[in-house]
Amino acid sequence: MTSTETERSVPKPQFTDAEAGAKEFPDSGPSARRYNYYKPAKRKQTHYEDVTVEVQPDPRHYLSQGWIYGFADGSSGYPLTWTKLKAWGVDNPEPERGPGSGGKPVQDWPAHGWHEFRDPNEEWDLTIFRNNANVERQITANVENARNAKAFDQWNPNWVRFVERHVSTWMHIEHIFGLYVFAACNRSGPTNMHNTAMAVNSAHKIRFAQDIALYNLTLSEEIEGFDGTAHVDAWNNDPEWQGVRKVCEALTAIEDDWAETIFATNIVFEPLLGELFRSNLVQQAAPGNGDYVTPTVMGAGEYDYSQRDLRWSQACFGLLTQDKEFADHNKALMQGWLSKWVPQCLEAARQMQPLWSQPDNKPPRFEDSLDRAKNRFAGILGDLGLDVPKELSQ
Amino acid sequence: MSRQSLAKAHQKIQELSWEPQYHEPYMKYGTDYTFKKAAKKDPLKQVLRSYFPMEEEKDSRVYGASDGAIRGNMFRQVQERWLEWQKLFLSIIPLPEISAARSMPMLFQAVPNPELHNGQAIQMIDEVRHSTIQQNLKRLYMNNYIDPAGFNNTLRNFHSDYCGTIGRQFAEGFITGDAITAASIYLTIVAETAFTNTLFVAMPGEAAANGDYLLPTVFHSVQSDESRHISNGYATLLMALSDEDNRQLLERDLRYAWWNNHRVVDAAIGTFIEYGTKDRRKDRESYAEMWRRWIYDDYYRAYLLPLEKYGLVIPHDLIEESWNQIWNKGYVHEVAQFFATGWVANYWRIDGMTDEDFEWFEYKYPGWYDRYGKWWENYNRLSRPNGHHAIVAEDVDYVYPHRCWTCMVPCLVREDMVVDKVDGQWRTYCHEACRWTDAVAFRPTYEGRDTPNMGKLVGHREWETLYHGWNWADVIQDMGFVRDDGKTLTAQPHLDLDPKKMWTLDHMRRMPHVASPNVILNEMSDSEREAFVADYNAQGPAGRPAGATS
Numbered sequence: 001m002t003s004t005e006t007e008r009s010v011p012k013p014q015f016t017d018a019e020a021g022a023k024e025f026p027d028s029g030p031s032a033r034r035y036n037y038y039k040p041a042k043r044k045q046t047h048y049e050d051v052t053v054e055v056q057p058d059p060r061h062y063l064s065q066g067w068i069y070g071f072a073d074g075s076s077g078y079p080l081t082w083t084k085l086k087a088w089g090v091d092n093p094e095p096e097r098g099p100g101s102g103g104k105p106v107q108d109w110p111a112h113g114w115h116e117f118r119d120p121n122e123e124w125d126l127t128i129f130r131n132n133a134n135v136e137r138q139i140t141a142n143v144e145n146a147r148n149a150k151a152f153d154q155w156n157p158n159w160v161r162f163v164e165r166h167v168s169t170w171m172h173i174e175h176i177f178g179l180y181v182f183a184a185c186n187r188s189g190p191t192n193m194h195n196t197a198m199a200v201n202s203a204h205k206i207r208f209a210q211d212i213a214l215y216n217l218t219l220s221e222e223i224e225g226f227d228g229t230a231h232v233d234a235w236n237n238d239p240e241w242q243g244v245r246k247v248c249e250a251l252t253a254i255e256d257d258w259a260e261t262i263f264a265t266n267i268v269f270e271p272l273l274g275e276l277f278r279s280n281l282v283q284q285a286a287p288g289n290g291d292y293v294t295p296t297v298m299g300a301g302e303y304d305y306s307q308r309d310l311r312w313s314q315a316c317f318g319l320l321t322q323d324k325e326f327a328d329h330n331k332a333l334m335q336g337w338l339s340k341w342v343p344q345c346l347e348a349a350r351q352m353q354p355l356w357s358q359p360d361n362k363p364p365r366f367e368d369s370l371d372r373a374k375n376r377f378a379g380i381l382g383d384l385g386l387d388v389p390k391e392l393s394q
Numbered sequence: 395m396s397r398q399s400l401a402k403a404h405q406k407i408q409e410l411s412w413e414p415q416y417h418e419p420y421m422k423y424g425t426d427y428t429f430k431k432a433a434k435k436d437p438l439k440q441v442l443r444s445y446f447p448m449e450e451e452k453d454s455r456v457y458g459a460s461d462g463a464i465r466g467n468m469f470r471q472v473q474e475r476w477l478e479w480q481k482l483f484l485s486i487i488p489l490p491e492i493s494a495a496r497s498m499p500m501l502f503q504a505v506p507n508p509e510l511h512n513g514q515a516i517q518m519i520d521e522v523r524h525s526t527i528q529q530n531l532k533r534l535y536m537n538n539y540i541d542p543a544g545f546n547n548t549l550r551n552f553h554s555d556y557c558g559t560i561g562r563q564f565a566e567g568f569i570t571g572d573a574i575t576a577a578s579i580y581l582t583i584v585a586e587t588a589f590t591n592t593l594f595v596a597m598p599g600e601a602a603a604n605g606d607y608l609l610p611t612v613f614h615s616v617q618s619d620e621s622r623h624i625s626n627g628y629a630t631l632l633m634a635l636s637d638e639d640n641r642q643l644l645e646r647d648l649r650y651a652w653w654n655n656h657r658v659v660d661a662a663i664g665t666f667i668e669y670g671t672k673d674r675r676k677d678r679e680s681y682a683e684m685w686r687r688w689i690y691d692d693y694y695r696a697y698l699l700p701l702e703k704y705g706l707v708i709p710h711d712l713i714e715e716s717w718n719q720i721w722n723k724g725y726v727h728e729v730a731q732f733f734a735t736g737w738v739a740n741y742w743r744i745d746g747m748t749d750e751d752f753e754w755f756e757y758k759y760p761g762w763y764d765r766y767g768k769w770w771e772n773y774n775r776l777s778r779p780n781g782h783h784a785i786v787a788e789d790v791d792y793v794y795p796h797r798c799w800t801c802m803v804p805c806l807v808r809e810d811m812v813v814d815k816v817d818g819q820w821r822t823y824c825h826e827a828c829r830w831t832d833a834v835a836f837r838p839t840y841e842g843r844d845t846p847n848m849g850k851l852v853g854h855r856e857w858e859t860l861y862h863g864w865n866w867a868d869v870i871q872d873m874g875f876v877r878d879d880g881k882t883l884t885a886q887p888h889l890d891l892d893p894k895k896m897w898t899l900d901h902m903r904r905m906p907h908v909a910s911p912n913v914i915l916n917e918m919s920d921s922e923r924e925a926f927v928a929d930y931n932a933q934g935p936a937g938r939p940a941g942a943t944s
Contacts, residue, residue, distance in 0.1 A: 011603035011673045018477065018540045019469035025891040026877035027543035027884075033536055037550035051529035054549040055488050057562075062553040064860060064873075068562060068802075068853040069570035072424070072838065076570060076852055097854055099913055100862045102872045103554045124526040126453060128519070133450035136443045175410040179502060180419045183515050187496040187569065188422070196522055199495055203519045206512075207442040210407050214443060217406045232409055245415065252419035 037062070039109050041118045048122035053115075056192035059094050060111035064103030080114065082188045083259035084333055087113030088325035113323055114190040119197040119312045128200055132207055135300045139211055143218055146293040152222050158360045159289035160223055161230075164216070166355055167282055167294060168231035169241055171212035173248050173274075174301065178205030180252040181265050188258035197312045198262065204309060208301035215297045243351030244273055247344050259317075263334060264341045266313040267384070270305055271377040272345040273352075278302050280369035281356060288361030314383060321385040331386060338381070338389040346394065349373075404439045411508040423500040423573040424847035427640050429633055431506045437625035438513035445516060449523065452615050456527065459611040460534055469538050471605035474745070474889045477535065479670035480609070481544035481742035483597075483662070484532040485552035486561035488525040490585075491616075493565040494623075495521035497577035504573040505630055513626045520619040531612045541891065543877050543884045544741040551884075554873040556739035556857045557732075560802045563658055571836075571849020572647075574634065579647040580654070582627025587697060588652075589659040590620050591688035592681075597663055603673035635704045642841065645707040650835050652709050653827040656716040657801035660685070664726030665733055669747070674754040682720050682759070690717060712827055719807060724935055727759070727766050728806035731936060734773055734887070735792060738784045738866060738902065739857075741875045743886040746774040765935045777888040778895050785887065787866075787905040792937040796911040796930070797856045798824035800832045808934035813915075813927050820916050820923065862910035867902035 020033070034045060038053045056078065057063045067076035075081075080090050089112030095104035110116060121127070146152065155163075182202035189195040220228035234241055247269060254261045278298050286294045320330040349370055356366040363369065378388045463469075498518040502511050536545035544551065552558040568581040594617040598610035634640045664681045679687070690713070698708050719725040737744045747755075747770040755762040772790040776782055786794070795804035796811065799821035805811035810825045816833050823829040836851050838844065854860060861869045870876060875884040881898040888895070918926060932940035 009675050009677045011675070011678075013471050013605055014473070014672070015470060016473055016605065017470055018472045018474050019467060020538050020540060020542070022540050023891050025541075025893050025896070026879040026882040027541065027546075028891075029878070032542045032546055032878055035533070035536070035546055035549070037547050047530075050533050051526040055492050055525060055529060057489070057549075057553055062550040064554050065559045065855065065857060066853040067566060067570075068559060068851065068855060069566040069576075070850040070852040071570055072847055072849065074850070074852075077566070097860060099859050099910065100864065101860055102864065102868075103860055105550065105554065105872070105874065125523045125530065126457070128522065129446055129450040129453050132442070132446040136446050140443065171410060172412065176412050179511050179515055180412070183518055184419065184422075184499040184502060186518065187499050192492060195496060196492075196526075199518055199522050202515065203442075206515055207446070209410055210442050213407050213410060214403055214441070217403065228406075229409065236415070242416075246417070249414055249417040249419075252414075253417035255420050256422060 041116070046122060048124055049118065051124045052119075052192050052196060054192070056195065058111065058115070058191070061106045061109070062103075064097060064105070066097060078188070078190055080112075080190050082190075083257045085259045085320050085330050086323070086326040087116075087190075087320060088323050089113055113319065113325070114194070117191060117193045117316055117319055119193055119200075120315045121197075121200070121308045121312055123196065123200040128203065132203060135207070135304075136211075139215075139297055139300055142293060142296040143215060147218065147222055151293055152219065154290035155223070156289055156360050158358070159286075159291055160226060162285075162289075162359050163219065163291070163294060164227050164230045165234045165238070166231075166240070166358070167298070168212060168216045169234045169238075170277065170298075171209045171216070171231065172235045173244065174205045174212065175209035176248055176252060177265060178202050178207075178209055181205075181261055184252065185258040185261055194316065197316070198258075201266075201309045201312070204301070204304040208304065211297055211300065215294075240352050240355050243348030244277075247273065247341075247348045250344065260337050262313060263317060263337055266305075266309055267317065267380060268338065268341040268345055268377070270310065271380060272342070272373055273349055274305060275302070275376060276349055276369060276373040277352065277355075280372055281363055284369070285359045285361065285363035288363075289359050310380070314380070318384055334384075334386055335389065338386065339391055342389050342391040343394065346391070400441060400444060401439070403441045403443065404436070407441060407512065408436075408509065413508075419503070421503045423503050425504040425573040425575075426845045426847045427504065427572070427574040427634055427643055428637050429505055429507070430637060432633075432636075434507045434509045434629065434633065436509045436512050437629040438516060438622050440513065440516050440622065442516075449520075452618065453523075453527075456611055456615050460531075460608060463608050464534070464538055468605065468607065469540070472539065473604040473606075473672045474540065474743070475672055476601060476604035476606060476670050477539055478541075478544070478742040478744065478889070479666045480532075480535060481548060482552075482555075482558070482561075482740070483666060484528060484535070484545070485548035485558065486564065486662070487593075488528045488532075489552075489562065490565040490568065491521050491525035491528060493568045494581055494586075495519075495525070497568040497581055500569070500573035500577040501630065504577075505633065507633065510626070510629055513622065513629070517623050517626055520622070524616045524619070527612055527616070531608060534608065541743070547741070547874060550874055551741040554875075555741060556736050559853075559855075559857060560658055561662060563654060563801065567654065572845070572847040574630070575643075575647045575650075575848065578627060578630045578634070579644070580651040582623055583631055584648070584651040584655050585659075586620055587624045587627055588689055588693040589655050590617060591692065592659065592663045592667075592684060594620065596681075596684045596688060597667055600667045600671050600673070603678070604671055631701070631706075632704070635701070635706060638705075641705055641707065642843065643845070645709075646835050646840055648707070649709045649712060649827070650831050653712050653716070653825075654801055654831065656712075656719070657798075657803050657824065657828065660716070660720060660725060661729040661803050664720070665730040668726055668755075669730040669734075674750050676754065676757055680758040681726055685720055686717070715825075715827070723807045723810075724759070724762075724765060725807065727755075727762065728934075728936070729803065731766060731769060731792075732795065732804055732806060735786050735794070735937075737885050737887045738786060738870065738883065738897070739873070739875075740885045741873075742884070743889055745889050746770060746777055746887065769936050773887065778890070779897050779901050783905045784866075784897065784901070791939060791942055793930075793933055793939050794911070795937065796822040796915065797858070798822065798828050799855055800824075800828035800851060802855055805930070806934075806937070808937075809931050811927070811930050813923065820912075820918075822912070822915065856910060856912045858908060858910040859912055861908045862913050864908050865903060866905045866908060867899040869908055870899065870902055
């Protein structure tokens, strides 16, 4: 018996010596090995900047042929007018291009103040998945450990009802913010830095909403008589939740101003209602009622807000309140937004007040909790250079 | 998470669906489509508890491979011919990716079914991943490949270059105009479902054959997310089909999206695969063969055709015409020739074709040498500066083409070029389908029906207009395509990095000025224009003047 061997058809690797430093020629030096179309915020370009800055183009920079698709109303690209806030340079006319004009690339980079914003969390592919996967692992481990330790048996019955009906209801707010505030606005920001920060903020919110939902699912499996759907009824009908729901929905309905939407959510709603409920009620009440698990789930979301989402929002709005051209204009607008949103949030907070008296083992008094939230809020405004609105003392 | 618990978890998160009680969300992005609210299934069934760790694991593999490539000196085996084209590709692609992220909220608003929004939000996060992972790959090439010029300034260059704007349709088209036309039909139904096969599967395969295993590492990781996005598109399409009133718009949008994707993606990826490779094994698939398999069979026959029974009007004629363009009319070869003709206006080096390349082309595309061989021989002859001009300014039997106003690829299949006066301006179009897109489809009425949300084609759509009357040296300086000695061009028509063999601004200074074909067209009298059209239609193949025989 004979066999014929046919040569497999495969590409043949070749030695090409195409690695850095193999030859000397113009642009072969180390100084040519950096993205050279933008100026970094600090002395050195960061990895985050390299993968983020200028990916979303701007006709005031290098977009020599301009935007090539328009909406029916004639607007195109990422109009800077999609918020009433302004950054320096935006009133300068766009370069006029036409026959024989040349490309008119930017002379001084950046062409306007919006491009100065950098997400202090420096979020990109690696950090987004690393951080969120870590949170998911931590929550899963905490809940699994509690399940193995029969920790839910220690909960008093009234606390079980509180978690199924009220703690769980918070998932709806996170979900709405995730999809209809932050994701919804990620088309609207003026630069890639803004829009990516909003997309990452959205991911935190959607993840947190699902974390609460899945925690609720575990509790349904672990605690006899735990009603996994009570939160839907509470969300739709409980008077304590209707105020906060109203504000939450109103935040999705802000007309054509992405910055007001983000400001009202992260600067106003979150400290006055989000932290009030999560940190000043749930986190405080749980341990006294035999629950050391719920604070770890809520704490993960709380950490996202306080350490990441608030941080980028402060960096974003802080630049605008100190803007070299439009600081006064921006501050006046933001003060107006505070006057509009603070009363709504305080009214909603007061509607939530009965929740403070429901657990057997009581958290700090509602008024003390609200004072803490107000102080925190005033501190955030102080950092931004904004005045505490008179409405806060109402 | 186990499969069983994942299903249960997914069921649970449906409780998050939101029915507004006090305020309806602001609808920023309009559509002329109508959708009936009905319970739908989330096609992705993705829960973030499993999604984030899965993506983290995929990232670990990608970045592990990147580290391995550097430690293993991958760049000693990378073909420069291939990597140079990546300067263009990796300029373009992070923008369409991030634009896809930006387009997702347009769908939240247009499609009133909250079950679908979860999948769309996850797609948004995927797209941020894709954009930044690709920017990072480009950064790695810049740091480790022999010639960083062109990688280091891509996000400026891409927006100044004479063909970069063509690629920008594959980004702005996702985010502007009617929300469903843009974010669903153009992006998910056609671009992602049909053309990512050649972009993210076929092309990385060619990269590996050229010694670059990082492009497949990154892009196959990206492609593994695309299958989810395809499901998103399919769910929206089925919903749109359930309303009779949408069928006219679906037919319009599928025609536009199909033809535009063919014009743009086949132009770019076809060129990269056919002219950027050194792998000339006769049994390796040509772009035409890949196209037949990935797009014609897998997309058209397996995906689109079955939708006919739901009432979808499929543009069979345009699909067959696309194949006709690729197989009979040399579309990819004509585009590659155009890219190389204008090498001076680019920011990467374009290698000439060798005898081995000629042989492969003739084998794969019989008759190729008679059409294109001589021109590529001229390209090689004129590649080193030696007292002559760059090929664009030399007489090599090539008539510089007019741009297509719609797809912005020039009108390279000369017999198909049509002219029309639209919005008060004479415009050239590469094909009747592109004329229809501008003059008929992207308008506030369509076949007597109001389409107030339809987008518009805007901007300075002919690059040459901006530099009409300019000296080439000034053009290149204005675009910034000059190396750090202040005179050597970033682009070169060969791969030789010996500074003595490289073109400089001084060589460009001696060339004739740039002229805008569109400006000239609009200066013609009616009779001159008629004569111009007749002459243009008689030109080719390979850009030969009318009447030229070889």
